[in-house]
Amino acid sequence: MFFKKKCPKIRTKKIAMPDVFVIIFIFLLIAFALSYFLPSGEFDRVEKEGVTQVDPNSFEYTDAKPATLFEVFSSLPRGLEETADIIFLILIVGGVVAIIEATDTINAGINALIKKTGGNYIVLIATFTIIFATIASVGVTVNGIIAFVPVGILVARSLTLDPIVAVAITFLAAYSGWAAGVFDPTATVLGQTIAELPIFSGYMFRIAIFVAFVAVTIAYVSLYSKKIINDPSRSLMGARPFSLLPQKEREDLENVKFSMIHTIIIIMFFSTIGVYLYGAFNHDWGLNELSAMFLILGVLVSILGKINPNKFVDLFMKGAINVIYGALVVGIARAVIIIMEDGQIVDSIVYMASSSLDNFSPLISSQLLYAFNFLFNAIITSGTGQASIVMPIMVPIGDMLDITRQTTFIVFKLGDAVTNILTPLSGTLMACLAIARVSFVKWTKFVFPLLIIWIVMGSVFITVAILIDYGPY
Secondary structure (H helix, E strand, C coil): CCCCCCCCCCCCCCCCCCCHHHHHHHHHHHHHHHHHHCCCEECCEEEECCEEEECCCCCEECCCCCCCHHHHHHHHHHHHHHCHHHHHHHHHHHHHHHHHHHCCHHHHHHHHHHHHHCCCHHHHHHHHHHHHHHHHHCCCCCHHHHHHHHHHHHHHHHCCCCHHHHHHHHHHHHHHHHCCCCCCCCHHHHHHHHCCCCCCCCHHHHHHHHHHHHHHHHHHHHHHHHHHHHCHHHCCCCCCCCCCCCCHHHHHHHCCCCCHHHHHHHHHHHHHHHHHHHHHHHHCCCHHHHHHHHHHHHHHHHHHCCCCHHHHHHHHHHHHHHHHHHHHHHHHHHHHHHHHHHCCCHHHHHHHHHHHCCCCCHHHHHHHHHHHHHHHHCCCCCHHHHHHHHHHHHHHHHHHCCCCHHHHHHHHHHHHHHHHHCCCCCHHHHHHHHHHCCCHHHHHHHHHHHHHHHHHHHHHHHHHHHHCCCCCC
16 A cells, blocks of 8 residues: 655745834945945035025045944934924824824715715715825825725725725725825925925926826726626626625714814814915015914814813824834834945945936936835835935935926925835735735736826926926025
């Protein structure tokens, strides 16, 4: 008798996606290594109309200043210190948003919209996309959009659509607004601050980007929804798309009624943004004033919502904790630039990069920078973290290519936005898909054509920015 010998099962461990902090630390080590391999060099800086610019003809190589291993670790607290104003702004915004959410203003408004539209899927898709895109474009809840996926599930379920639509009208909508970052107090403010541009300057062009990206996204999601309504079997999620999801979301939201207090809170929120914009344009308000405005908003909302001081602190701290991860990314990412600056290799990289682009026109060069940035964004998905790393390098390159700083900023902003909707390194995306029980493969099938459209649109807007000499400078 012959016996078959069973082969032992070989267990293979899945390689986990590295955390953003791990990736940034790897870049920190790369910067450390580059300080030994790249030559040190320096440009002269000149001031033109109050803006510090690189003199493109002044580059000189200097004595090598490689970093030490101790400096690698000391650069981390230095990075946190140098970006303290941005970090505290993110924490304060996170805390205040948590206070607003505690009043049920957002949930109540959404529930009222569902009832008033009578289930018209195009109107609802457009409405929710515009709402979340607008909120994201003023920098309130890009990463926090995770909390609103259950709302998207409620809407998609009520329209007999599928969970992909739920993610699309929340997560995808938010990033269509994030692409423009019209009045975003985080990535836009940080990017423009590094470029030494007036905060929120050039907003009319970004509004045009906002309208285009949001309109295309609404059309794309609506066409997919129309396919499902006409033939439910065409859903990428199968015949019973909501079978894995709980029914709780519907009950929770339907119990929330929209009141006059909710209306007042919404008006207060947008009034806060308006007052700050007035101060930014007329009184040179900066990040500290923006933080102050959000704190004032939080106090007023708590008074109106009858939130006692102890509860205020509790809610605020929970909201701050929710965004502390992204806030710390800013400081840690800044450490990479600190190592490169201390080793005087930033200017060397700029010189080599600009020299390699000498044979191209500003139009082609800007497109190459755009391609680099959206590929880089697939790795570093934090807008503020990416701005901290990329903008100090892109600004002097743009100066030497005779590209306006506003154009350089928009190259960064569009490159920062597009690949967020597909990269598996995005914790926000993966969390949204997990909540809606949508596999990454099915999401890729749905969103990949839109990603290509967004990339092409970004390229077109950059071309327009070059042709119109997008300013102020």
